[in-house]
Amino acid sequence: MNYYDDNFGHYNIESEEDVEFYHSMQRQSVSKRCKGCGRMVRIKRDYAYCNSCADARENGFDF
Ligand SMILES: [Zn+2]
Numbered sequence: 001m002n003y004y005d006d007n008f009g010h011y012n013i014e015s016e017e018d019v020e021f022y023h024s025m026q027r028q029s030v031s032k033r034c035k036g037c038g039r040m041v042r043i044k045r046d047y048a049y050c051n052s053c054a055d056a057r058e059n060g061f062d063f
Contacts, residue, residue: 006041009051
């Protein structure tokens with residue numbers, strides 16, 4: 001199964017244990033506006049950027 005999460009992006013989950021992890025991650029996440037792209041995303045409370053912005057930042061882009 002293919003899942004999407006704004007913390008980590010797309011990922012493939014095979015085992016039930018990992019689906020559990022996915023759901024607990026979703027529960028810990030809140031809707032907020034990404035500081036990078038300004039989209040409403042569902043990310044962890046202590047995250048400021050969605051997955052694609054976090055990737056961009058890792059590649060040296062600055063907002
Ligand atoms: Zn973003």
